[in-house]
Amino acid sequence: MTEESMDIDMSMPTNTVEEFLRMERMPHIWCPGCGIGTTVNCFAHALETSGLDLKKVSIVSGIGCTGRVAGYLKLDSFHTTHGRALPFATGLKLANPDLKVVVYSGDGDLTAIGGNHFIHAARRNVDMTVILINNFIYGMTGGQVAPTTPIGATASTTPYGNFEEPFNLPYLAESCGAVYVARWTAYHVRHATKAIKDALRKRGFSFVEILAPCPTLYSRRNRLGDGLDQMKFYRDNSEVKNDADTKTVGLSFQGKVIVGKFVDKDKPTYLDSMNAFYAQKFGDKYSPYKG
Amino acid sequence: MKKVIMGNHALSYGAMLSRSQVIAAYPITPQTQVVELLSEMCADGTLNAKFIKVESEHSAMAACIGASAAGARAFTATSSQGLALMHEMLHWASGGRLPVVLGNINRAMAPGWTIWTDQNDSLSQRDTGWIQFYCASNQEVVDTVIQAFKVSEALAIPSMVVLDAFALSHTYEVVDIPDQAKVDAYLPPFNPPYRVTPDDPRAFGGLTGPEHYMELRFKLQKDMEKVLEMIERTGREYEKQFGRYLGLVDDYLCDDAEIILVTSGTAGYTAHVAVDEMRDHGLKVGNLRIKVFRPFPFEIVRRLTQSAKKIAVVDRNISYGHHGIFAQELKSAIYGHGDCKPVFGFIAGLGGRDITPASFREVVDFTISHDRPEEEIIWIGVKK
Ligand SMILES: Cc1ncc(C[n+]2csc(CCOP(=O)(O)OP(=O)(O)O)c2C)c(N)n1
Ligand code: SF4
Ligand SMILES: [Mg+2]
Numbered sequence: 001m002t003e004e005s006m007d008i009d010m011s012m013p014t015n016t017v018e019e020f021l022r023m024e025r026m027p028h029i030w031c032p033g034c035g036i037g038t039t040v041n042c043f044a045h046a047l048e049t050s051g052l053d054l055k056k057v058s059i060v061s062g063i064g065c066t067g068r069v070a071g072y073l074k075l076d077s078f079h080t081t082h083g084r085a086l087p088f089a090t091g092l093k094l095a096n097p098d099l100k101v102v103v104y105s106g107d108g109d110l111t112a113i114g115g116n117h118f119i120h121a122a123r124r125n126v127d128m129t130v131i132l133i134n135n136f137i138y139g140m141t142g143g144q145v146a147p148t149t150p151i152g153a154t155a156s157t158t159p160y161g162n163f164e165e166p167f168n169l170p171y172l173a174e175s176c177g178a179v180y181v182a183r184w185t186a187y188h189v190r191h192a193t194k195a196i197k198d199a200l201r202k203r204g205f206s207f208v209e210i211l212a213p214c215p216t217l218y219s220r221r222n223r224l225g226d227g228l229d230q231m232k233f234y235r236d237n238s239e240v241k242n243d244a245d246t247k248t249v250g251l252s253f254q255g256k257v258i259v260g261k262f263v264d265k266d267k268p269t270y271l272d273s274m275n276a277f278y279a280q281k282f283g284d285k286y287s288p289y290k291g
Numbered sequence: 292m293k294k295v296i297m298g299n300h301a302l303s304y305g306a307m308l309s310r311s312q313v314i315a316a317y318p319i320t321p322q323t324q325v326v327e328l329l330s331e332m333c334a335d336g337t338l339n340a341k342f343i344k345v346e347s348e349h350s351a352m353a354a355c356i357g358a359s360a361a362g363a364r365a366f367t368a369t370s371s372q373g374l375a376l377m378h379e380m381l382h383w384a385s386g387g388r389l390p391v392v393l394g395n396i397n398r399a400m401a402p403g404w405t406i407w408t409d410q411n412d413s414l415s416q417r418d419t420g421w422i423q424f425y426c427a428s429n430q431e432v433v434d435t436v437i438q439a440f441k442v443s444e445a446l447a448i449p450s451m452v453v454l455d456a457f458a459l460s461h462t463y464e465v466v467d468i469p470d471q472a473k474v475d476a477y478l479p480p481f482n483p484p485y486r487v488t489p490d491d492p493r494a495f496g497g498l499t500g501p502e503h504y505m506e507l508r509f510k511l512q513k514d515m516e517k518v519l520e521m522i523e524r525t526g527r528e529y530e531k532q533f534g535r536y537l538g539l540v541d542d543y544l545c546d547d548a549e550i551i552l553v554t555s556g557t558a559g560y561t562a563h564v565a566v567d568e569m570r571d572h573g574l575k576v577g578n579l580r581i582k583v584f585r586p587f588p589f590e591i592v593r594r595l596t597q598s599a600k601k602i603a604v605v606d607r608n609i610s611y612g613h614h615g616i617f618a619q620e621l622k623s624a625i626y627g628h629g630d631c632k633p634v635f636g637f638i639a640g641l642g643g644r645d646i647t648p649a650s651f652r653e654v655v656d657f658t659i660s661h662d663r664p665e666e667e668i669i670w671i672g673v674k675k
Contacts, residue, residue: 144326
């Protein structure tokens, strides 16, 4: 780990990211061994070192275990309906382009009920960062099959295993137009932190997928042990392949996990395109939209 | 066969015994067990149905509509936000005259986010052209699902079978599971006159100009008007087979009551207990639990409330800017029929706040001590 210096003073009794959390809402609802909290730590550290003015960062979540993140972070936060975090966030960004808008939600929320919004937000290249916590199921409602459940994995609505082809999310994001695409796991805290920081700095639709253990529902039902076992699995079975062709990074049940930064390119954002288009059409008569 | 099951599984058993052929659903608390048990039944072959794990409730209803149009018996279950998301498709199912049956677990609407019960989710769908049944026991849930398919298919109108979150959905009760052969005799396979099939190609859902549209709606209403009689008739048939009558209302000691409580859902059973207590104290109180809300059983409600001096409606819902929805219905039912007795409209138990026998004592105390309600809404148990 050379790219980031993130020295944490271990003698400090308090959690160094406390200032980013609404401590009055603790304890949080997440189960012991859940990976979501780990990713929040990464996010907080990324924010801390990003140099962003926190007064201008807004976080939007849908509904789910991951969706609770918006409620725990001490930022302007928006806990929206299930599946609609992206359109809420799009509205927020367009009404106030000065905001750094972050969407933080689950795999089910963003790619099942909200899948339509995902492809369109990426297509438009709306300037926002999407952090998707993939635990391969709908956690909050009891571990039902999701569009991310690997073939063969058991969920509460697939008692004999899932046979439906899951999404390869980095490939989906790239093909829809995302300018930054990375995947890490809750084991890779430093990489994930760095990826979130890069994504926050990126202009355009940036996407970070983080695989996270759900010991209570996914691991238990699939006999994969506890949260720690799943972390060990990620340690032993992940392969870092930066710039990998996203076509090749699909996941299989307990198979190899390709992680890394897959896409990092530049493209005009939604507002850039709009302003450039109308400036060309209307010349001096057009004053660029500033919110 | 008797079994101890939760309300959610009562919905699953109802759908299974009705031999649903297509089930499409999206999970939402507190509905999840309905679908989990059905997915298991479909996977292990107990139920010969296709289970589609769709990506949203809107798609769930769309898939049921497709299945029903192709001639399959279709079932789904949802709650609250999920039902709201289905709204567009609910109109489609009724307008398309497709007899889908939907189990809805009453859960209050967000924001504030909540998972506890009240009726604003299903009552917000009252004008979508669906039949609505409100249940108060797990037995009633199983029986009503089977009857709902029978009534819906006879009149080509979809049905919603509604039960309270947790108070019923997660409460275990002894249920007499009807015998499959008898259910088969009661509910023969779905055989619609029109279906999407290459044998008889037709166009469905076409553009309808002003010269036809109104007649479609007129026909839907005319068939809705036949639902009450159909529920009573099929309810008697059911009673012959299974020994339990499935009617429009559950009336308890209304005959000689001076004050009639009008209730629905599980609060209706609590009212029952409260009525017993109050009768012990010499108060002439009765309870009229409304089981069928759409179409509204005007006549029977009028008849049963005829000799009462006052009516006290307890609503676990609200129409903002107006008042409790059952109270509105009650007033419209008795308006212009006989002497116009005072209707007291109480609102209680929103977002899962408990409605207890004490709540009903408060309701009755208020009703006894006032000649008229004075206010449109009398709130029970609210911190003002
Ligand atoms: C319209 C609607 N349908 C269903 C639900 C119920 N629901 C809440 S969270 C959730 C799934 C969450 O899954 P995911 O986004 O993967 O988050 P996780 O809990 O796994 O972090 C569902 C189905 C809802 N709140 N609203
Ligand atoms: S159910 Fe799973 S995803 Fe939800 S908090 Fe527990 S471990 Fe985490
Ligand atoms: Mg998930």
